[in-house]
Amino acid sequence: MRVPNDTTDRLTPMGVMVLALLSEGDMHPYEMVRLMRARRDERLLSITNGTLYHTVGRLQRSGLLDEVGIDREGNRPERTTYTLTDAGKDALLRWLRRELSSIDRPTEFRIALAEAHNLERRDVIENLRVRRDALDEAHALHRDGLTRARHKNVPEQVLVEFERQEVLLEAELRWLDSLLDRLDSEAFPWGPDAFEYSDRYRAQRKAAQQ
Amino acid sequence: MRVPNDTTDRLTPMGVMVLALLSEGDMHPYEMVRLMRARRDERLLSITNGTLYHTVGRLQRSGLLDEVGIDREGNRPERTTYTLTDAGKDALLRWLRRELSSIDRPTEFRIALAEAHNLERRDVIENLRVRRDALDEAHALHRDGLTRARHKNVPEQVLVEFERQEVLLEAELRWLDSLLDRLDSEAFPWGPDAFEYSDRYRAQRKAAQQ
DNA sequence: GGGCGTATAGTCCACATGGACTATTTGAGA
DNA sequence: TCTCAAATAGTCCATGTGGACTATACGCCC
Numbered sequence: 001m002r003v004p005n006d007t008t009d010r011l012t013p014m015g016v017m018v019l020a021l022l023s024e025g026d027m028h029p030y031e032m033v034r035l036m037r038a039r040r041d042e043r044l045l046s047i048t049n050g051t052l053y054h055t056v057g058r059l060q061r062s063g064l065l066d067e068v069g070i071d072r073e074g075n076r077p078e079r080t081t082y083t084l085t086d087a088g089k090d091a092l093l094r095w096l097r098r099e100l101s102s103i104d105r106p107t108e109f110r111i112a113l114a115e116a117h118n119l120e121r122r123d124v125i126e127n128l129r130v131r132r133d134a135l136d137e138a139h140a141l142h143r144d145g146l147t148r149a150r151h152k153n154v155p156e157q158v159l160v161e162f163e164r165q166e167v168l169l170e171a172e173l174r175w176l177d178s179l180l181d182r183l184d185s186e187a188f189p190w191g192p193d194a195f196e197y198s199d200r201y202r203a204q205r206k207a208a209q210q
Numbered sequence: 211m212r213v214p215n216d217t218t219d220r221l222t223p224m225g226v227m228v229l230a231l232l233s234e235g236d237m238h239p240y241e242m243v244r245l246m247r248a249r250r251d252e253r254l255l256s257i258t259n260g261t262l263y264h265t266v267g268r269l270q271r272s273g274l275l276d277e278v279g280i281d282r283e284g285n286r287p288e289r290t291t292y293t294l295t296d297a298g299k300d301a302l303l304r305w306l307r308r309e310l311s312s313i314d315r316p317t318e319f320r321i322a323l324a325e326a327h328n329l330e331r332r333d334v335i336e337n338l339r340v341r342r343d344a345l346d347e348a349h350a351l352h353r354d355g356l357t358r359a360r361h362k363n364v365p366e367q368v369l370v371e372f373e374r375q376e377v378l379l380e381a382e383l384r385w386l387d388s389l390l391d392r393l394d395s396e397a398f399p400w401g402p403d404a405f406e407y408s409d410r411y412r413a414q415r416k417a418a419q420q
Numbered sequence: 421g422g423g424c425g426t427a428t429a430g431t432c433c434a435c436a437t438g439g440a441c442t443a444t445t446t447g448a449g450a
Numbered sequence: 451t452c453t454c455a456a457a458t459a460g461t462c463c464a465t466g467t468g469g470a471c472t473a474t475a476c477g478c479c480c
Contacts, residue, residue: 155399
């Protein structure tokens, strides 16, 4: 019987981003903000100081990350640098697997997809296949619900949002199938290495550190 | 110069649902829960007692709704019935117009679309046109960003989420165009009346009242 | 060289959320 | 007829969020 590990299983979007950033190297919170802004992560979540610092504190208290030193550059305010613990790395990977395969948290899925490069290729494929099947089933149910509603003469205007959702479900299914195809071929590069050693990545981190 | 009216402009998703439900008739919070469940509104927001009762209290304090009486049926706990004020109705309509036309809050948009039947047909068309144009522009920007990233040799694996977003943007654009076409023809029924007087609607409300 | 805006690196607090809890009542089954 | 589960109608509280605020330092224009 699997006992749910609350600290580890309940990561907020910001929590995931923090862990993911630290898995690229030790950092102080302000560098995280800069990196996220440089990468346009506002597309995925709202980046606010309050939430960030609160989240870092929380993750530290639950042992997913640790202080590694307090810098002071010139007369600037002091900056606390953090590092990822093994528990933190583990929590990140488990969260990514869970959210990649699940279809009921759209916001979380986008984040998981954006951070999927932290997982091995096989791992990603496996979890996305689960997602594809779940999506397929949800789509069938949705479609049936819609046709039944029409038979019952539910006015079309209250079904508009359902119709949109169906269109989007179909588009996502097609996209996911094509992604899985590409992932299956080795021509599509994958893995932490391809990411970490790109020129662009190094330049971005340097800029964020100033 | 337009002064933002904070109480009115800052509606939470649950706040909007409450106002929308009350615009169908006076209700006590528990009936709202039942109606939302019957209509599968969990698709749009999470329905929790805590949030609902808190929200109703908040809306009352800001004058968007009012108590109209405390019922007691048999020995059941007493139920407070609420009614929508003019300010509440106004706030709802203004929120719907704003969210129908804006592209940067996806969750809110789905709710606005599901409750769009509270607006006149012309109003809906007008705001959705604004949305279509914004979506078009966002799509162009997104597309350009993606091609530029590829030219800069950003590793494909960090672009996967961007690609998905582009596919979904395109699907949504196509859907929106087709919806606008249909709305333009009078063959597509629209308006509060077509909704309120449907058999299904009346049956649902009766069931929720028990 | 005085002033002003922006970058740096955070803190603080009001408010929203959602899960757990409560207390009564009705219905269905043994 | 007794019991036990589910429905009824909520309350309460721990946690999370995000906007406002702070205080110093650097750059730059005149």
